[in-house]
Amino acid sequence: MHKFEYASPTTKEQAVALLGKSWGETEALAGGTDLLSLLKDYLVTPKRVVNLKGIKELSSVLTPRDGSARIGALASIEAVRDLGRGFAALSQAAAGITSPQIRNMGTVGGDLCQRPRCWYFRSGFGLLAKDESGNALVPNGDNRYHAILGNDGEAKFVNPSSLAPAFIALNAKIKIFGPAGEREVEAAKFFVTPKSASEREYALQPNEIVTMIHVPSTLGVRSATYEVRQREVLDWPLAAASVALTLDASKKVKTARIVLGHVAPVPWVAEEAAQSLIGKTISEDAAAEAGRLAVANAHALSRNAYKIQLASVAVKRAILQAVS
Amino acid sequence: MAEYKWPEEGKRQHLGKRISRLDGPVKVSGKAKYSYDINRPGMLFGKILRSPHAHAKVVSIDISAAEKMPGVKAVKIINGPGFEIQWAGQELVALAAVDEPTAEDALRAIKVQYEKLPHLVNEADLSKVPASNLRPASTNATGDVAKAFQEADVVVEGFYGNDVITHCCLESHGLVTEWTDSNNVMIHPSTQSVSTVHNDLARELKLPAGNIHTHMDHIGGGFGSKFQIDLWGIEMTKVSQMAGGKPVKYFLDRDAEVMIAGSRPSAYAKVKVAAKKDGTITAWESDAWGSGGMGNIGSPPYPYVWTRIPNIKTKFQAVNTNVGPQRAWRAPNHPQAALITMGALEDLAAELKMDPLEFFLKNIELTGVRANTYRDELLKAAEMIEWKKNWRQRGEGGPGSTKTVKRGLGLSIHTWGGQPHNSDCDVIINPDGSVEVKMGTQDLGVGTRTALAIVAAESLGLPLNAIKVTIGDNRLPVSGASGGSTTIGGISSSTRRGSIDALNTLFEKVAPAMNTTPDKLEAVGGKIQVIGDATKSLTWKQACAKLGTQPITARGKQPGKEQLASAGVGGVQMADVSVDIETGIVKMNKFVAVQDCGLIIDLKTAESQVFGAMIMGVTYSLYEEKVMDDQTGRMLNANMEFYRLAGLRDIGEFQVHMMTGKGYDERGPIGLGEPPTNSPGAAIANAVANAIGVRVSTLPLTPDRVLAALAKKGGKG
Structure with a gap:
């Protein structure tokens, strides 16, 4: 890897001052479980690496009695593995990262900001996977793990975050700190589909950092995450779904959020599928119908039609798991 | 006077007992030094520039910038202008630097101009393989196949295949090499051949063989891929010489390890088999192909084990592909042959509505000299997996099946030499x-x-x-x-x-x-x-x-006086799997192996050999695949993230039974590393077919393939 300057600030103000104004100039280091591979593979070649781990205030996890949670961006993934009933979607997503090393080294903020696992991107063909003549490699290539939703643009990778679908299902907000101070975005709006290879997959400015994720009250929330995965040991899900439901006194669905992971360049909010559950008692049929609706607009690439089925099943099973 | 012949049962103090590995404690405590762990004073780190293209001509190489970089001690062109690259990852330049990052940076300072040429990296679909990539076919025939098919009561045709997999040694290939003086070289390689690996190096360096000292305490996996000194062993020793004899450490990075340090050839076959109504197998015909890269490869033995089927016709064709070359992979050709043969025969049994265990037992004489061993082993394995209790007709789903999860059983038999x-x-x-x-x-x-x-x-x-x-x-x-x-x-x-x-x-x-x-x-x-x-x-x-x-x-x-060891073994494996028909995910429930290997020296390490083979077998059956990209000619999963290996939670329950005693012990010890690796693919694929009622033709049995097979069948479990 190219030589770089290493900075280890102790406050968020210092950190954002050390970060560059354009992507690629600097990189923020948290757990390093992704950044180190990116550096070793020369996929990022920053002039400076800014270690955030020295900012102690960003590591706390607070769970007040109102059922909400304030999760510091530097909290380990392990720390959100056992947050209690309402957070089941989040805990299960964290548990799905079946490597104790990664759960303990990796951070919640890092999970949200990790880069796609698209094998063309990781082989050096850029975020939008083009060869030296500018031909897009994914449409005619091996796209078995690529997007089935939101794939009509040039970005066809899938968002790799395990926790993002759960945060979005739980209506979390992401707190961001930059030179202009603090701002907050809904978790669903934190992720963006880049239009060029020099953009990133999240709504941060190059000199901003995630500081905290705020999950509103989960009292009465039934949530779950279901991953379709080949291996029980560390593996990327082929498709995943997080759901969060509230039920009325007669066990009919009052509110529903359904978010798919590993199927689109961003965590995919399945609005129509969620709406289909409102007013219904959860049954195998209702869950299956929501699963069908969640992929109604899916569009398979040449080799990933099977993922449509997997995503649909993940939604169905997450719903059933949430109420079991 | 003491005699050479092995002591009889009852007079054995240690032989055949369950004894823990003497070097187990140093291995599990991390004290064992693998060659990868060797660090020498003043040691340099070697790196090799590899071609990103699968087929290209080197037009020019400029190493001047790399040579000038601080910390870079030697740069040597391996394959220069005019060289025709035949696979992505082929070696172009070797260098050594004071540390690994400097060496990596130096690689990137080398400028190479390529003239790209057309490549072929996938051969599963033979119709898309250009004629120029096909090697001459070899054919074999015994009996009268045409007549046998005509007279048969049941004929089954199918397609079966294994994709290319790699050795993926956890300790990658490489060595630490140094010149102890101007005439003597010391190497710490990771090798399967401590006594002979230096010979090629001596020849290449024009040194007397005795001037090269090899030492290796432990090896982290070889599987047939670590016999040679390898190009990098020779080049890094030359680089060491250029750097004044300083020790140079060079071990392949993971991507190179899986790209170019060995693979198991693919094997695909269209097979036609026939039987009489009573289940007697009468004919076999196969049209097979496969690729091990650019070199020629021999045909797997078709039909495998069932060599005495009276009418046999086979054809095999090797395909040249621009992929890192094959190396011997644990029982070369046998796992592929087992999958294809046992798959076709199990399909034939299913067509006959016969229990494949009964079908195999009925025809067992067609396996030849080891028929009795196979019979005993089949019955033992059946008892271990409770075959009679758990087996159901294909597609019915074994006991415990649900609407979405179907259980199935499958079996396979295998052989090996081991002299x-x-x-x-x-x-x-x-x-x-x-x-x-x-x-x-x-x-x-x-x-x-x-x-x-x-x-x-x-x-x-x-x-x-x-x-x-x-x-x-x-x-x-x-x-x-x-x-x-x-x-x-x-x-x-x-x-x-x-x-x-x-x-x-x-x-x-x-x-x-x-x-x-x-x-x-x-x-x-x-x-x-x-x-x-x-x-x-x-x-x-x-x-x-x-x-x-x-x-x-x-x-x-x-060899010496009196025969103390022999060759030729048989083994049986049976798999019990569950298949989620909504997701196509296959899970191992139980996997049993019955194996003979003559006289057992240590029962515990013998069983360990079989366990290891079964783990590797689950891995290649469900997960492993060298994914080659048609467009770029590169391996897309040259890492351990998408080149998947099974973990402990993926393998299910294993049981091993070693055949010992009369009929086995008097043969003396027979090698065991390979035979139990041969059957897993066949047994597991057959179990999946039994569970879901349709054949998934090609290993690995990934969800996309399982779902595609189910869809072809009509989506029904």
Whole structure:
């Protein structure tokens, strides 16, 4: 890897001052479980690496009695593995990262900001996977793990975050700190589909950092995450779904959020599928119908039609798991 | 006088017992030093620039910028302008620098111009393979296949395949190499052949073979891919010379390891098989192809094991692909042949509505000389997996199946040779009573150190801890490469002969003092005594003290007098799986193996060999695949993220039974590293077909393929 300057600030103000104004100039280091591979593979070649781990205030996890949670961006993934009933979607997503090393080294903020696992991107063909003549490699290539939703643009990778679908299902907000101070975005709006290879997959400015994720009250929330995965040991899900439901006194669905992971360049909010559950008692049929609706607009690439089925099943099973 | 032949059951002190690996503690505690762990003072780090293109001509290489970089000590072009690259990852430039990042940066300072040429990297669809990539077909025929198919009651046709997989050694290929002076080289390689790996290097460097010293204590996996010094071994030794002889460490990065350091050839076949209504197999016809990269490959043995099917016709064609070349992979060609043969036969049984166990037993004479062994092993395995209780007709779903999860059982049988390799062994009895066994061998997974100690201790009537075993160095007596499951037979035979010869020499020395003759002595329980008379004895120590100052050194050899080891084994495996028909995910419930390997030296390490093979088998059946990109010609999963290996939670429950006793023991030890690797793909694929009612044609059995097979069948479980 190219030589770089290493900075280890102790406050968020210092950190954002050390970060560059354009992507690629600097990189923020948290757990390093992704950044180190990116550096070793020369996929990022920053002039400076800014270690955030020295900012102690960003590591706390607070769970007040109102059922909400304030999760510091530097909290380990392990720390959100056992947050209690309402957070089941989040805990299960964290548990799905079946490597104790990664759960303990990796951070919640890092999970949200990790880069796609698209094998063309990781082989050096850029975020939008083009060869030296500018031909897009994914449409005619091996796209078995690529997007089935939101794939009509040039970005066809899938968002790799395990926790993002759960945060979005739980209506979390992401707190961001930059030179202009603090701002907050809904978790669903934190992720963006880049239009060029020099953009990133999240709504941060190059000199901003995630500081905290705020999950509103989960009292009465039934949530779950279901991953379709080949291996029980560390593996990327082929498709995943997080759901969060509230039920009325007669066990009919009052509110529903359904978010798919590993199927689109961003965590995919399945609005129509969620709406289909409102007013219904959860049954195998209702869950299956929501699963069908969640992929109604899916569009398979040449080799990933099977993922449509997997995503649909993940939604169905997450719903059933949430109420079991 | 002590005799070479192995002691009979009941007279064995250590042989065949369940003994833990002597080097287990150093391995699990991390104290064991693998060659990868060797670091030398002033050591440099080697790196190799590899072609990103699968087929191209090198137009020019400019290494000047790399040479000028601070910390870079030597840069050497391996394949220069004009060279035609045949696969992505092929070596172009070697260099060494003071640390790894500097070496990596230096690689990126090298400028290469390529002229790209067309490539072929996938061959599963033969219709898309250009004629120029096809090698001449070979054919074979016995009997009258056309007539047999015409007269058959049932004929089944199918397509079966195994994609290319890689060895993926956890300790990657490589070495630490240095010039100890201007004429002598010391290497610490990761090798399956401690005694011979230096020979090619000596030839290349024009050094006498004796000037190269090889040392390796432990190896982290080879599977058939680590016999040679390899291009990088030679080039890095030259780079070391350019850098004043300084030690250079070069081990392949993971991507190179899986791209170019060996692969198992693919095998695909269209198969047609026939039987009579009563289940008698009458004919086999196969049209097969496969690729191991640019080199030629031989046909897997079709039909596998069932060689006495009366009418057989086979065709095989090797395909040239621009992919890193194949190397021997644990029982070359057998796992592929097993999948294709047992798959076709299990499909035939399903068509006949026959239980494949009954079907195999009915036809078992068609397997030839080991028919009785297979019969015994099939019955034993069936008992272990409770076949009768758990097997159902194809597609019905075994007991415990639900609407979405279907259970199935499958089986396979296999064979292998495993004849002993040549081996020299020094057995030394010291005047203080200590015993040493010295041999230029290695432990590829055999449990070599443990086996040597067991054989020597058994032969000398001593406890295991009385034996000091030294292996892993080419200055020790030469023993063969560990390949072809030849090690256990070779090393145990030479050690037996050496131990017995040493003991007889000791008998000669002490007989006069015991007022007897050497032929009346035996070594039992740490004593030298008159046969049958324990009152006339010396302790081992007292006896050895009579040697004065000169130890006894006996050179045991294989081959030698009396046959102590043999070849040819059979094995049976049965798999119990669950398939989620909504997701296509396959889970292992239980997997059983019954295996013979002649006389067992150590039951525990023998079982471990089988367990290891089964884990590797689950892995290649469900996960492993070298994914090659048609457009770029590159391997897309050259990492351990998408090149998946099974973990403990993925393998389910294993049970192993070793066939021992009469009929087995008298054959002497037979190699075991390979045979149990042959059946897993077939047994697991057959279990999946049994569970879901449709054949998933090609390994690995990934969710996309399982779902596609189900969809073809009509989406029904």
